[in-house]
Amino acid sequence: xxxxxxxxxxxxxxxxxxxxxxxxxxxxxxxxxxxxxxxxxxxxxxxxxxxxxxxxxxxxxxxxxxxxxxxxxxxxxxxxxxxxxxxxxxxxxxxxxxxxxxxxxxxxxxxxxxxxxxxxxxxxxxxxxxxxxxxxxxxxxxxxxxxxxxxxxxxxxxxxxxxxxxxxxxxxxxxxxxxxxxxxxxxxxxxxxxxxxxxxxxxxxxxxxxxxxxxxxxxxxxxxxxxxxxxxxxxxxxxxxxxxxxxxxxxxxxxxxxxxxxxxxxxxxxxxxxxxxxxxxxxxxxxxxxxxxxxxxxxxxxxxxxxxxxxxxxxxxxxxxxxxxxxxxxxxxxxxxxxxxxxxxxxxxxxxxxxxxxxxxxxxxxxxxxxxxxxxxxxxxxxxxxxxxxxxxxxxxxxxxxx
Numbered sequence: 219x220x221x222x223x224x225x226x227x228x229x230x231x232x233x234x235x236x237x238x239x240x241x242x243x244x245x246x247x248x249x250x251x252x253x254x255x256x257x258x259x260x261x262x263x264x265x266x267x268x269x270x271x272x273x274x275x276x277x278x279x280x281x282x283x284x285x286x287x288x289x290x291x292x293x294x295x296x297x298x299x300x301x302x303x304x305x306x307x308x309x310x311x312x313x314x315x316x317x318x319x320x321x322x323x324x325x326x327x328x329x330x331x332x333x334x335x336x337x338x339x340x341x342x343x344x345x346x347x348x349x350x351x352x353x354x355x356x357x358x359x360x361x362x363x364x365x366x367x368x369x370x371x372x373x374x375x376x377x378x379x380x381x382x383x384x385x386x387x388x389x390x391x392x393x394x395x396x397x398x399x400x401x402x403x404x405x406x407x408x409x410x411x412x413x414x415x416x417x418x419x420x421x422x423x424x425x426x427x428x429x430x431x432x433x434x435x436x437x438x439x440x441x442x443x444x445x446x447x448x449x450x451x452x453x454x455x456x457x458x459x460x461x462x463x464x465x466x467x468x469x470x471x472x473x474x475x476x477x478x479x480x481x482x483x484x485x486x487x488x489x490x491x492x493x494x495x496x497x498x499x500x501x502x503x504x505x506x507x508x509x510x511x512x513x514x515x516x517x518x519x520x521x522x523x524x525x526x527x528x529x530x531x532x533x534x535x536x537x538x539x540x541x542x543x544x545x546x547x548x549x550x551x552x553x554x555x556x557x558x559x560x561x562x563x564x565x566x567x568x569x570x571x572x573x574x575x576x577x578x579x580x581x582x583x584x585x586x587x588x589x590x591x592x593x594x595x596x597x598x599x600x601x602x603x604x605x606x607x608x609x610x611x612x613x614x615x616x617x618x619x620x621x
Contacts, residue, residue, distance in 0.1 A: 227268030233361025237370035238274035259394035269329040275341040318356040326360040358385035367394025369600040372615030383618035403596040412537040420445035420543030424468045429609040442487045444545035460512035491522030500550045520546030521556035530563040542578040565593040577604035
């Protein structure tokens, strides 16, 4: 594997896998963070005197069209990001209306130093998600060197993220700046010897977080559990949770996790109380309740004041912090206070010297919503990829470069 920062791209065509899977509404980008995160890698190549061929996916066009006949491929075109991409790079980005066809081949062949070409959505071909070797080979022929800077898709064994690397020699395949930063940040947390190490795990379902909690039991000193998944733990212990979200088939799993934590000396913190609502809606009537005594007909949608105080103290005393998942339904104003308070606590701990990593789609969305992304140590661009990394799984996109 070649190290990106040591590589000179002068006269080279760099085929760069980026993650430009950004939300687009009415042809306009509504969240440009993933594009901005790729800019340093692209600019380094251009500044060296190289040219850049960008490839990415956008959504799941073939699967969506199969379910919704009113959808069409043009709804998923990467052409819509051209104006913004050209603006942030300071060059007029060219566009190929295919990723492996004659237009892509011709434009890639004619690309000059300092120029950028964006290929059309990789997922217009079913071969991309299937990890098809012939498809990967056609993509590989477009460039001289391969750079994977798409951490958000590193957990997928797709043609452009895992299979394509085998077509390049070791000194011609590498991680981009974003991927290097993501890996360094994750490794710093996973292998840190500093304590206390607090993992904040939120979200709706215990089933989504079983593996990450189990893996963290060997690393963390404290695990804070919030969001809808907390009520499964309370019901498992005999609490009355009203109409709160609960996975009844995971009650034994919840008890087993609590038992394992106790055996390993890891303190699991469950929220003492909740902000409860009489329906899942922004205009719901609200109250507060102890989490063992939530009335019938009411559901917990955010952590309460006692939980905020308890969790905040644990976080502020920490030296290493991993945050994956919100504390409640932060998308609704009435139920965002708990998640905002936890974000504030993470920011304060970071200011006092802790290393904080925020990873996972919803927690990243929350930290961005509250304008605090710049006040934590690192915000990951990968949701599922970061989750699987902390579950201890080998990510195909990373393994392909390291092999």
